[in-house]
Amino acid sequence: xxxxxxxxxxxxxxxxxxxxxxxxxxxxxxxxxxxxxxxxxxxxxxxxxxxxxxxxxxxxxxxxxxxxxxxxxxxxxxxxxxxxxxxxxxxxxxxxxxxxxxxxxxxxxxxxxxxxxxxxxxxxxxxxxxxxxxxxxxxxxxxxxxxxxxxxxxxxxxxxxxxxxxxxxxxxxxxxxxxxxxxxxxxxxxxxxxxxxxxxxxxxxxxxxxxxxxxxxxxxxxxxxxxxxxx
Numbered sequence: 522x523x524x525x526x527x528x529x530x531x532x533x534x535x536x537x538x539x540x541x542x543x544x545x546x547x548x549x550x551x552x553x554x555x556x557x558x559x560x561x562x563x564x565x566x567x568x569x570x571x572x573x574x575x576x577x578x579x580x581x582x583x584x585x586x587x588x589x590x591x592x593x594x595x596x597x598x599x600x601x602x603x604x605x606x607x608x609x610x611x612x613x614x615x616x617x618x619x620x621x622x623x624x625x626x627x628x629x630x631x632x633x634x635x636x637x638x639x640x641x642x643x644x645x646x647x648x649x650x651x652x653x654x655x656x657x658x659x660x661x662x663x664x665x666x667x668x669x670x671x672x673x674x675x676x677x678x679x680x681x682x683x684x685x686x687x688x689x690x691x692x693x694x695x696x697x698x699x700x701x702x703x704x705x706x707x708x709x710x711x712x713x714x715x716x717x718x719x720x721x722x723x724x725x726x727x728x729x730x731x732x733x734x735x736x737x738x739x740x741x742x743x744x745x746x747x748x749x750x751x752x
Contacts, residue, residue, distance in 0.1 A: 524605070524747045528739060529559040534566070534596060537604070538587060541696040544606055548694060554612070556746055557604040558739050561596040563709060568592050568687055575714040582709055589687035589697035591645070592717030599705035599725065601739045604698040605750055609690065612752045616690055619750075620645060623699050626745035627684045630701065633741050634731045638683070644675035646716065647684040654729040681724035685716060702726065703738045 529537075537559060544555070565576060565584045568591035575593045576584060582595075596602060609619060627647045628638040636654045638647040650656050661676070684701045702725035710723035726733060 524607070524750060525553050525555045526743045526747060527555060527557050528743070529557050531598075532559045532561065534561045534564050534585060537561075538697075541604060541606060545691050545694045545696050548606075548608070550608075550611065552608070554605070554607045554750070556743060556750075557606070558743050559602050559604070560598060560600060560735065561602060563595070563597040565593055565595055565709070565713060566687075568594075572717070575717050576712070577714065578712045580712060582712070587687075587697070589689045591685075591687040593713045594685045594687065594700065594716060595709045595713060596700060597705055597709060599703050599727075599735060601701045601703055601735060601742055602698065603701070603739075603742055603746055605695055605746055607695045607750055608693065609695060610693040612750070614752075616688075619695060620686065620688065622749040623686060623688075623746065624684075626742065626749040627699060627701060629745045629749070630738070630742045631683070633745075634726060634733060634738075636683075636726070636729060636731060639680065641675045641677065641680065643672060644677070644716070644718070645686040646682055647686075648677070648680040649683050649724060649729060651679055651681050651722065651724070651729075675718070677718065677721050681722040681729075682715060683724050683726070683729075701738060701742055703733065703735055 563582045566587045631638040686699045689697045704727040705725045715721045
């Protein structure tokens with residue numbers, strides 16, 4: 522079963538989340554998987570476990586509590602936001618595999634634009650080298666090996682975050698999703714600890730030298746997600 526891609530363009534955040542919840546609550550075994558691709562007005566969204574002290578100064582940008590995983594992030598114009606609504610039971614893979622596939626779709630999208638995306642262990646999302654975004658060299662081991670019971674701290678040295686991931690699974694169906702930064706005003710990211718990490722740099726395609734349109738990036742990401750999320 523192929524995923525139904527819907528290019529929604531600019532949409533209200535709260536209304537879109539409500540629509541995702543409604544679709545997920547009402548779907549049955551025959552409901553199609555859909556992929557909504559959109560853009561939001563400036564808004565900070567706080568995940569379920571989000572800590573308020575990660576918002577340093579919201580200023581005039583609203584903060585909305587939401588039921589996805591993860592900490593605080595920012596959505597705004599020039600960012601491609603993709604919401605896959607997938608029945609994982611029918612697709613035949615689990616949440617960890619789903620996250621890997623979504624991240625892989627972002628990595629392949631970046632590769633389309635000549636950029637190498639990286640995963641950082643323990644920190645969902647996709648990152649790029651700030652000094653050489655096109656380098657294929659492997660990162661040093663990240664995170665370092667676990668010592669004792671404490672989880673290793675992710676190592677972001679030399680990296681910028683270009684895509685953030687925050688998902689929710691209800692009745693084995695996914696919603697929320699991934700946001701890829703294309704050509705944004707990045708200043709609002711300085712008002713938060715992005716995804717809960719103080720000092721984590723956030724970048725977009727334009728700041729690392731890739732000139733493209735929202736439409737092209739949305740089309741490539743949508744295509745990659747439809748390929749990677751197939752059963």
